[in-house]
Amino acid sequence: MGKKVDISKQLAEGRKVLMKGVAGDKNAVKKAYDIFSKLRDTEPNNAVVEAYYGSALTLRGRDAVKTIEKADLAQEGLNALNKAVSKDSNNKEIRLLRANVCLRLPESFFKCSQTAIKDYTFLLDQYKKDPKYLSKNQIKEVVKDLSTAYKNAGKEAKAKEVMQQLKQL
Known part of the structure; x- marks a missing residue:
């Protein structure tokens, strides 16, 4: 039991540090990478750890x-996120992570808007089955991000259709 608690603690700390990195803190990115890299070594089959590592x-x-380092690291991260989804395809946290990463990578280079669309659609489908699956704020973000993913994929009409759903919320 002690090991599980320790992993949960490390995951919580890693998430907190990673969010600082998302906000632009480069030192936090390095620290988060170190945390998740070590966790990945001790928990090689943990899909959530793999997703955060990615x-x-x-x-x-x-x-x-x-530029080449940017592309290589981003691709390696995408590979880890895809691996995490393949390990636990129903995990909401993993799907949100991958979708958010795919949404923010340049479509012209990585061509992963379709993956973001798939993940956001999966999340909305789960919400339709269980309204407690996502919070109201999460729903708004997912719908807005789904619309952006459609735009990035060059599907303007579908993006507008999705935004109409957001207005109904």
Whole structure:
């Protein structure tokens, strides 16, 4: 039991640090990467750890100076996120992480808006089955982000249709 509590604590700390990194703190990105990298070594089959590791990698890519390093780190992060989804495809947290990363990567290079659409649609489908699955704020964010993903994929009409759903909420 002690090991589970320790992992939960480390995950919570890693999430907190990662959010600082998302907000632009480059040192927090490095720290989050270290936390999730170590966790990944001790928990190689933990899909949530794999997803956060992937997210931290993509942030390292965002902050890298050299273009090739940016692309390599982002791709490695995407690979880890895809691996996490394949390990636990019904996990809401993992789907949100991957969708948010895919939404923010340049479509012209990574071509992953369709993955974001798939993840956001999955989340909305789960919400339709269980209205407690997502909070009101999460629903608004998911619908807004789904619309953006459709725009990024060049599907303007579908993006507008999704935004109409947001207005109804």
